[in-house]
Amino acid sequence: MLATATVQCSPRNVSQREDDIRHTLADHDYVFVSGYDMMGFILGEPGVDPHTIDTFARSWDDLLPDGFMADGCTYRARRHATMIGDRAGGPVLLQPHQPHFQPVAYNPLNGGVERHYEPISPEIIGGPVMAALLRFATSAFGALAPFYSWHIEVHQFRINAVDGGGKPTPEGTHRDGVDYVLMTLIDRHNVSGGVTSIHRNGHKLAEFTLKTVLDTALVNDERVSHGVTPIESVRSDKAGYRDVLVITFRRRPASQDAQPSRGI
Numbered sequence: 242m243l244a245t246a247t248v249q250c251s252p253r254n255v256s257q258r259e260d261d262i263r264h265t266l267a268d269h270d271y272v273f274v275s276g277y278d279m280m281g282f283i284l285g286e287p288g289v290d291p292h293t294i295d296t297f298a299r300s301w302d303d304l305l306p307d308g309f310m311a312d313g314c315t316y317r318a319r320r321h322a323t324m325i326g327d328r329a330g331g332p333v334l335l336q337p338h339q340p341h342f343q344p345v346a347y348n349p350l351n352g353g354v355e356r357h358y359e360p361i362s363p364e365i366i367g368g369p370v371m372a373a374l375l376r377f378a379t380s381a382f383g384a385l386a387p388f389y390s391w392h393i394e395v396h397q398f399r400i401n402a403v404d405g406g407g408k409p410t411p412e413g414t415h416r417d418g419v420d421y422v423l424m425t426l427i428d429r430h431n432v433s434g435g436v437t438s439i440h441r442n443g444h445k446l447a448e449f450t451l452k453t454v455l456d457t458a459l460v461n462d463e464r465v466s467h468g469v470t471p472i473e474s475v476r477s478d479k480a481g482y483r484d485v486l487v488i489t490f491r492r493r494p495a496s497q498d499a500q501p502s503r504g505i
Contacts, residue, residue: 245273246269246271259381262274266381266459269446271447271460271465272458275453279456283373283374286372287369288369288372289370293368294370300362301397301484303320304399305319310411312411316408317398317400317408318399319396320359320360321341321360321394322338322394323338323392323393324336327379328388329388330379331379331390340356340357341357341396342354371395378423378490381459389493391490392493393488393490393491394488394489399483400482401482402432407472409435414440414466414468416467420461420463421459421462422488423457423459423486423490424457424486424487425455426451426455427485429452430482431476431482432475432482433472433473433475434471435451435472436448436449436469436470437450437451437468437469438467438468439458440465440467441465
């Protein structure tokens with residue numbers, strides 16, 4: 242059985258736990274953080290409580306169909322936002338809405354075109370739960386590359402279980418063409434499958450399933466690739482879906498000086 246780079250955080254304080262995550266990510270190029278520990282991180286942030294977490298999760302019910310699936314499938318819904326993050330875990334700033342783009346080299350199925358998705362709603366992208374998750378991610382990734390500011394893209398995904406399997410990663414095992422990626426489970430209802438695997442140079446390093454709310458994987462996208470197996474309904478008479486938040490981080494050239502619209 243493959244070992245998984247997992248951080249056991251509970252006995253230590255928050256600062257020590259976050260240091261463990263950074264060190265594990267630096268050593269292994271990926272790390273799994275349990276939903277229990279993620280909940281502990283974000284509940285310590287301003288404005289985060291069970292009510293705001295529930296409101297955040299329910300926003301996945303308002304995602305819109307992905308009209309850019311080159312295979313014609315309709316099982317994926319999403320929203321999108323673009324942000325800029327300051328160096329070393331500094332402020333994160335929402336940018337004017339813009340398309341998502343990936344080169345074909347990284348996404349042979351849907352890449353090579355500008356994909357215009359509906360924006361994440363203001364109360365969600367600017368709310369306390371998103372701010373807490375962004376602070377966690379910028380702190381972890383910023384510690385590994387402290388001299389860079391970041392181009393950040395935030396993706397809300399719902400994959401519906403359909404006949405033949407809903408595919409969280411229809412392009413297969415892949416890299417996103419960025420520096421770092423955070424993947425957080427928001428909900429998982431009436432589905433089997435959805436197993437995440439991490440690979441380096443064609444060799445599988447680990448596999449695990451995001452099962453519990455806020456189960457999170459962080460990966461160094463320059464050094465490892467990742468994929469997720471299709472999901473299927475456990476009970477065919479009930480809807481099945483998998484809701485995930487994906488946040489990607491790409492280093493910005495020092496020459497860029499974008500004008501942000503607001504901070505988080």
